[in-house]
Amino acid sequence: MLSTAEYEEKFWKEHRRVCGIDEAGRGPLAGPVVAAAVVFPRFFKPGGPLLDLNDSKALDPERREDLAAAVREAAESYGVSVVDRHTIDSVNIFRATMLAMNRAAESLPDLPSLLLVDGNRFTPHLPVPYMTVVGGDARVFSIAAASVLAKTHRDRLMKEYAERFPEYGFERHFGYPTRQHVEAIARHGRCPLHRRTFRLKQLGEK
Numbered sequence: 001m002l003s004t005a006e007y008e009e010k011f012w013k014e015h016r017r018v019c020g021i022d023e024a025g026r027g028p029l030a031g032p033v034v035a036a037a038v039v040f041p042r043f044f045k046p047g048g049p050l051l052d053l054n055d056s057k058a059l060d061p062e063r064r065e066d067l068a069a070a071v072r073e074a075a076e077s078y079g080v081s082v083v084d085r086h087t088i089d090s091v092n093i094f095r096a097t098m099l100a101m102n103r104a105a106e107s108l109p110d111l112p113s114l115l116l117v118d119g120n121r122f123t124p125h126l127p128v129p130y131m132t133v134v135g136g137d138a139r140v141f142s143i144a145a146a147s148v149l150a151k152t153h154r155d156r157l158m159k160e161y162a163e164r165f166p167e168y169g170f171e172r173h174f175g176y177p178t179r180q181h182v183e184a185i186a187r188h189g190r191c192p193l194h195r196r197t198f199r200l201k202q203l204g205e206k
Contacts, residue, residue: 005044005141011114012042017076019112020142021101024056024150026093028175029185029200030168030193031158032085033093035100036149037108037115038071038078038142046141050074053144056137056151068152071145078146079107080153089197098123104146118143165191 008018017039025033046053049070056064072078081103088096102125105112115122115130118137124130136143155174162171168184168191175181175193182200190196 005040005046007140008040008116008142009043011116015113016042017110017112018042018114018116018142019105019108020116020118020136020140020144020146021105022118022137022143022146022150023097023100024147024154025175026097027177029177029181029195029198030085030170030175030191031161032082032154033088033097033100034080034082034150034154034157035097035104036078036080036146036153037101037104037112038145038149039076039108039110039112040074040142040145041076044074044141046074053141053148054138056144056147058138059148061155064148064152064155067148071148075145077108077110078149079104080149081107082153082157085193085195088195092197093195094121095123102126116140116143118147161193165193 011018019037019039021037023033023035025031049066053067081100083096083100105126112128115128117130117132120132120134122130122132133140137147158170158174167188169180173181
């Protein structure tokens, strides 16, 4: 559980706007990759519902939605970016993820002065210093907030897509390669949301 923003405090002394960035949707077989960027007020002290803020994967869906609302309310600014499956297939998932992360940061009303990015690799577009943090969504408050915004935004999109393509069960697995999803692809083939460059060994694809 993350109850403070202590990780960021050492950077706030030199940086006015510390921005956490994370993504959701690198691993699924279908749908977009979504990234979020979140800036909290300088020397922000979380309280109330944000005391429970954590890596989005460690939270149940209802709690994630509550926390997403709390993040939007408390943040100085935030941005969300969606990169569709056509771009993913065109440039590959790594470049598409970098594109989503950069677009999320670029959408902020004011330029951040430092980017804290979940993971171990980042390709920046903005002329802003950055640091990558392995496991940042469970260690860094602003990255955890970005994780929650990205995950809830993508989940809502996948539920909307489920209404268009009900045979795949997107509202349950959100495009990830579950057994149910693989079996649906075997029965129905791929729909327009499926990433054509992602292969399924279970179906004999090479």
